[in-house]
Amino acid sequence: MSQATSAAAPQPAPDQDEILVELKDISKSYRKGKEEVPVLTGLNLDIRLGDFLALMGPSGSGKTTLLNLLGGLDSPTGGMLKIAGERIDQFSAGQLTRWRARHVGFIFQFYNLMPVLTAERNVELPLLLTKLSAKQRKKHVAAALELVGLKDRAKHTPSELSGGQEQRVAIARAIVSDPDLLLCDEPTGDLDRTTADEILQLLQSLNREQGKTIVMVTHDPRAAEHAQRTLHMDKGALITGQ
Numbered sequence: 571m572s573q574a575t576s577a578a579a580p581q582p583a584p585d586q587d588e589i590l591v592e593l594k595d596i597s598k599s600y601r602k603g604k605e606e607v608p609v610l611t612g613l614n615l616d617i618r619l620g621d622f623l624a625l626m627g628p629s630g631s632g633k634t635t636l637l638n639l640l641g642g643l644d645s646p647t648g649g650m651l652k653i654a655g656e657r658i659d660q661f662s663a664g665q666l667t668r669w670r671a672r673h674v675g676f677i678f679q680f681y682n683l684m685p686v687l688t689a690e691r692n693v694e695l696p697l698l699l700t701k702l703s704a705k706q707r708k709k710h711v712a713a714a715l716e717l718v719g720l721k722d723r724a725k726h727t728p729s730e731l732s733g734g735q736e737q738r739v740a741i742a743r744a745i746v747s748d749p750d751l752l753l754c755d756e757p758t759g760d761l762d763r764t765t766a767d768e769i770l771q772l773l774q775s776l777n778r779e780q781g782k783t784i785v786m787v788t789h790d791p792r793a794a795e796h797a798q799r800t801l802h803m804d805k806g807a808l809i810t811g812q
Contacts (some may be wrong), residue, residue: 590750590783591640596649598635598806609635610806622777624785624794627803633787634755636803640785641674641753642666645751654750671699675744679756681736683728683743683805690715690724693743700747713740717780718772734765741772745782750767752776754786770796 610632625633638644651659659748683692683757690711697707715721718738758766774781774796802809
């Protein structure tokens with residue numbers, strides 16, 4: 571996607587037959603002393619463009635590890651991982667850093683906002699890695715904040731915002747560079763039910779109206795209901811049909 575595309579611009583309907591993410595026989599293990607501990611084993615998964623996928627499962631099932639692989643924060647031990655036509659499992663650390671900046675937006679449970687920066691400055695951070703001018707960055711930031719309903723809070727710092735508003739700022743930051751893929755790790759885990767539903771409805775809107783492909787890790791069945799489909803993981807493997 572072009573970084574010059576406004577975050578609030580209408581997006582064409584995604585081609586539901588186009589596979590954005592392809593995982594073939596993915597494995598991931600870590601070393602703990604002399605022992606190798608498997609986390610993901612023989613995982614196969616296709617995620618189509620415009621999908622909204624919820625990943626559920628007990629703690630330690632591999633959900634967050636899978637999310638980290640999809641976001642280029644970690645690399646698989648084996649298998650093939652292709653996103654937007656690129657074999658990111660073959661990328662170096664530097665290549666992954668540049669790839670993430672272009673293609674992935676992250677939304678976390680605890681917002682990860684910079685407390686000394688205003689909402690608009692927090693949203694602008696991913697754009698500092700691009701070649702956009704200050705004027706272009708300002709335009710993109712304004713569009714992203716308007717899209718999440720926080721245009722009037724642009725000059726406020728996180729301490730002046732509610733939890734739900736902070737998460738909206740985090741979502742604006744995730745979409746400001748117009749990424750292919752939004753990765754959400756328990757995005758409503760720190761919010762009350764009403765606010766959580768508002769955030770989930772916003773994610774639904776980004777999926778349906780902006781065509782964003784979303785993968786969301788959650789323990790909450792009510793949150794998963796907002797996704798188009800839900801997959802369950804246990805002991806590093808998918809345990810339901812895809």
